Amino acid sequence: MGKITLKHVNKSFGDVAVIPDINLSIEDGEFVVFVGPSGCGKSTLLRLIAGLEDVTSGQIDIDGTDATYLPPAKRGLAMVFQSYALYPHMTVRKNIAFPLKMAGLPEDEQEKKVQNAARILNLTNYLDRRPGQLSGGQRQRVAIGRAIVREPAAFLFDEPLSNLDAALRVTMRQEITELHQSLKTTMIYVTHDQVEAMTMADKIVVLNAGNIEQVGSPLELYHRPANLFVAGFIGSPKMNLIAGAAAQAQGATTIGVRPEHLDITDSGPWRGVVGLTEHLGSDTFLKVTLDSGEALTVRAGGEVALRHGDRIALAPQAGKIHRFDADGKAMA
Amino acid sequence: MSTHSSRLAARIMVAPSVVLLFIWMAVPLAMTLYYSFRLYRLLSPDRTGWVGFNNYLWFFNSPEFWLALWNTLALVGGVLVVTVVLGILIALLIDQPVKGQGLLRILVIAPFFVMPPVAASIWENLFMHPQNGLFAALARGFGAQPILFLENHPMLSVIGIVSWEWLPFATLILLTSLQSLSSEQLEAAEMDGASAFNRLRHIILPHMTRAITVVILIQTIFLLGIFGEIFTTTQGGPGSASTTLPYMIFKQAIAAKDIGRAAAGGIIAVILANIVAYFLMRGIGRHLDA
Numbered sequence: 001m002g003k004i005t006l007k008h009v010n011k012s013f014g015d016v017a018v019i020p021d022i023n024l025s026i027e028d029g030e031f032v033v034f035v036g037p038s039g040c041g042k043s044t045l046l047r048l049i050a051g052l053e054d055v056t057s058g059q060i061d062i063d064g065t066d067a068t069y070l071p072p073a074k075r076g077l078a079m080v081f082q083s084y085a086l087y088p089h090m091t092v093r094k095n096i097a098f099p100l101k102m103a104g105l106p107e108d109e110q111e112k113k114v115q116n117a118a119r120i121l122n123l124t125n126y127l128d129r130r131p132g133q134l135s136g137g138q139r140q141r142v143a144i145g146r147a148i149v150r151e152p153a154a155f156l157f158d159e160p161l162s163n164l165d166a167a168l169r170v171t172m173r174q175e176i177t178e179l180h181q182s183l184k185t186t187m188i189y190v191t192h193d194q195v196e197a198m199t200m201a202d203k204i205v206v207l208n209a210g211n212i213e214q215v216g217s218p219l220e221l222y223h224r225p226a227n228l229f230v231a232g233f234i235g236s237p238k239m240n241l242i243a244g245a246a247a248q249a250q251g252a253t254t255i256g257v258r259p260e261h262l263d264i265t266d267s268g269p270w271r272g273v274v275g276l277t278e279h280l281g282s283d284t285f286l287k288v289t290l291d292s293g294e295a296l297t298v299r300a301g302g303e304v305a306l307r308h309g310d311r312i313a314l315a316p317q318a319g320k321i322h323r324f325d326a327d328g329k330a331m332a
Numbered sequence: 333m334s335t336h337s338s339r340l341a342a343r344i345m346v347a348p349s350v351v352l353l354f355i356w357m358a359v360p361l362a363m364t365l366y367y368s369f370r371l372y373r374l375l376s377p378d379r380t381g382w383v384g385f386n387n388y389l390w391f392f393n394s395p396e397f398w399l400a401l402w403n404t405l406a407l408v409g410g411v412l413v414v415t416v417v418l419g420i421l422i423a424l425l426i427d428q429p430v431k432g433q434g435l436l437r438i439l440v441i442a443p444f445f446v447m448p449p450v451a452a453s454i455w456e457n458l459f460m461h462p463q464n465g466l467f468a469a470l471a472r473g474f475g476a477q478p479i480l481f482l483e484n485h486p487m488l489s490v491i492g493i494v495s496w497e498w499l500p501f502a503t504l505i506l507l508t509s510l511q512s513l514s515s516e517q518l519e520a521a522e523m524d525g526a527s528a529f530n531r532l533r534h535i536i537l538p539h540m541t542r543a544i545t546v547v548i549l550i551q552t553i554f555l556l557g558i559f560g561e562i563f564t565t566t567q568g569g570p571g572s573a574s575t576t577l578p579y580m581i582f583k584q585a586i587a588a589k590d591i592g593r594a595a596a597g598g599i600i601a602v603i604l605a606n607i608v609a610y611f612l613m614r615g616i617g618r619h620l621d622a
Contacts, residue, residue, distance in 0.1 A: 085520035099524035
């Protein structure tokens with residue numbers, strides 16, 4: 001069981017409120033991703049849940065009981081650190097067994113659980129090696145193994161993939177998602193990478209300067225961003241945000257159109273010059289500078305034959321325009 | 333440094349310093365070895381000649397020698413235990429974030445800058461003195477008789493003084509090792525349910541083994557030759573209760589003016605140092621590998 005509730009949680013270091021006031025509910029079995037730019041307080045929030053930092057005020061409930069002042073070990077949570085934090089002088093077996101040993105489990109039971117975790121994570125052949133003899137991905141799996149054997153109420157991941165190369169990151173991303181499917185345990189995952197957030201999460205929590213900007217499923221955030229920050233943060237390439245006359249024509253201060261929702265047609269209302277073109281094979285991303293000065297990104301088909309300096313006209317697809325008011329809030 | 337000629341050039345260029353260092357080491361050793369088999373007393377310089385192993389046998393037949401051997405090992409072992417154990421504890425303590433941390437660390441390191449005879453004099457006269465010493469005043473304050481440190485516990489007193497001098501060194505090395513431990517490892521252990529004691533035992537101490545090894549090896553080299561502290565305080569006494577091997581050699585060379593015996597003692601000391609080094613490297617040397 002792993003239902004975690006944060007009530008009016010505040011964390012300040014001296015006079016600086018890193019997290020002013022957060023209310024959040026994480027349901028049992030959910031895969032929740034905290035995402036936001038660096039310094040937005042997402043790691044601090046995770047450490048507050050883990051118990052590695054004390055809250056300044058507010059309450060953290062785990063499975064309905066107040067865990068605000070429980071020490072980390074008593075919260076029944078397991079954490080995977082960015083640096084993996086493996087114990088370098090212990091073998092993989094001893095690393096994974098360490099929490100069990102600390103809990104005073106008998107040796108044969110420790111071994112059984114270690115073997116089971118090693119089987120799930122494909123580490124059986126590496127049990128007698130030391131962390132220094134493993135590759136980055138294997139170390140990552142050992143760190144996850146150490147978390148699994150405790151059978152925690154929830155797993156906490158602190159940017160676990162940021163030390164891996166791009167290809168391995170994609171593989172580990174899938175492995176962690178599959179692990180969540182099979183264990184069905186609550187997982188809280190911190191990342192600054194919105195692609196990881198979109199691909200892995202059941203629920204994304206977008207944080208900015210210690211505040212929650214929006215909570216929702218990946219597609220909800222994609223289709224209905226609550227404000228300018230979420231609109232600009234979720235989606236790759238970023239949503240085009242246009243202020244000025246074009247926005248006022250829609251009755252808004254700012255309008256947003258995603259690159260894939262712009263059509264190249266001769267009758268389009270927005271005219272401009274093609275700048276940089278990025279050919280990805282399946283798609284082509286065009287940077288277009290409008291006559292009114294705005295720079296837009298447009299997603300076109302892979303075979304598009306436009307070149308630098310060509311004049312084109314763009315039309316936003318009907319109903320795909322996001323409108324924001326003067327405070328940056330989305331308008332209905 | 334890969335072509336044949338550049339390797340040769342390198343060898344030729346380091347050759348002078350290698351030869352010089354070799355002479356520097358070999359000549360005194362050879363001379364000591366030579367004198368250790370000679371009759372050579374400064375008080376009767378006309379009587380000379382080869383005496384075989386007589387100089388060595390004199391040591392082995394002297395009860396003072398076996399006491400000195402034991403005292404030497406007790407001094408090395410005692411100081412190592414005190415400095416490593418206290419060094420770890422103090423390092424853990426001053427690693428905590430406190431106000432005035434920089435000043436605190438300088439204070440902890442300060443004793444290392446005090447010269448051995450000065451340190452020994454301070455301890456002898458200001459702390460251990462039966463009339464004027466701080467310990468005597470404390471003892472009287474509790475209504476007890478002052479302890480005659482240098483008279484009744486000479487070896488323990490010397491171990492105490494030398495430990496005080498070497499504690500900063502151990503603390504400093506162990507503190508730097510402690511600071512290189514990643515905080516995430518400690519946090520992971522905390523999440524894994526390890527108590528403060530278990531974190532010390534399973535995470536911190538294993539991390540520090542290499543630093544502890546370095547402290548033990550370096551200190552052993554210096555502690556085997558401790559002389560000034562004994563000369564300043566107990567003069568090897570009472571009787572020969574606090575005579576160590578270096579002090580016994582000194583007595584033969586300077587007091588008895590018997591160069592032959594002193595040389596034999598020097599060779600015995602070299603052999604002892606090698607035996608100690610052998611067992612140390614066998615016991616803890618493997619921790620030096622990465």
